[in-house]
Amino acid sequence: MTITFYELAGATDALRFSPNTWRARMALAHKGLAHDTELCRFIEKDKIAFSGQKLVPVIRDGDAVVCDSWAIACYLEDRYPDRPSLFGCDVGRATTRFMNVWTSTVLHGALARLLLAEIHANLHEMDKAYFRETREKRFGKTLEQICADRKGNLASVRQLLAPVDATLGQQDWLGGDGPAYADYLIFGGFQWARAVSPDALAEPGAPLHAWNERMLDLYDGLGRSLPAKNE
């Protein structure tokens, strides 16, 4: 039974900018699991109505329907224990969970302030009004106001990434000797930026930059299949 992977695209089908669907895509690749992809735009909630909620990523695997990138990672780990592990062990899963929470809240919060206006510019026309309305309501500001201090927002992101960079100065992957789900967590944010922003998150020469290049090479260049705005 082939897995179906529901994910988001922007102005073009190739523009897969969602950081959370990148996490799931990399987790599926890590496990070597073939899957079909179903694209939805933000307003096409009917395509994932069967999941009982409104956000991608969603995977359908036989009778199982799993939403939320963290739940998908845990599902894949538990359902396919003989495939390469995403967490290594229970302690690895627990500490990766901290990284999941930190990335989803702290890092993605700062990335949103950097990227929201550019994401809007790269959406499919059908999504633009929905996206602006929901994000402006969430932040209590216009997209342009949120993103006005571009240099400051980039500096904030880079400051948050400093401990990730320092860690990668001590080991090649956040997972240690090879990539693990911890790497896909951070890589999701890098792909979010790659899709829409002219700014590179990592400075050339930094361990983080070399790591991102390694990440882009994984699984036959899966990450590079996303057209880059920052190259």
Place this chain on the structure above:
Amino acid sequence: MTITFYELAGATDALRFSPNTWRARMALAHKGLAHDTELCRFIEKDKIAFSGQKLVPVIRDGDAVVCDSWAIACYLEDRYPDRPSLFGCDVGRATTRFMNVWTSTVLHGALARLLLAEIHANLHEMDKAYFRETREKRFGKTLEQICADRKGNLASVRQLLAPVDATLGQQDWLGGDGPAYADYLIFGGFQWARAVSPDALAEPGAPLHAWNERMLDLYDGLGRSLPAKNE
């Protein structure tokens, strides 16, 4: 051969406030390793001169001398693999390393701004001038200036701890089903505050507060052996 553990104390011998020595102390307890303790104050660098550097914690285990809390944790894990694991597996060690870097730089940086003046007040007289001079040079401000905005500094620490709190809303320990080195990393900061500050880092009712109580109970109340200023 008994391990000797070199650590710091303040005005009294019971005042073991160093967050980094708490990491090592909890790691030794986790591994169930008996040890003798040698107290040094900041200016008693001669007591650890044999280690070739000037900072505690240091452990001496037979012929092995290990400095730096992370190196000590890795040494104990590798030297005593049959004792309870601090990291669970290689991926667990790698992801815990990120938490080590984040805690040592980001969290401890904010904690220092909250605590430095109170640490100074709780030092042994022989250490006070040394501590003031080195810390004021590092921050480019007086201790009183660094710590002037007490409410703001506490709010900053609590904001940084939000993802730790959220993680502990999903699992009892940062290590998952039981404590691991990830827990000792964060607990070190809590003990730093416990020793000198009237402020509790975690708000009552928060998962972080319940976790800290569990941490204090571990190993026959080892953490509670530190007299508390914030109870």
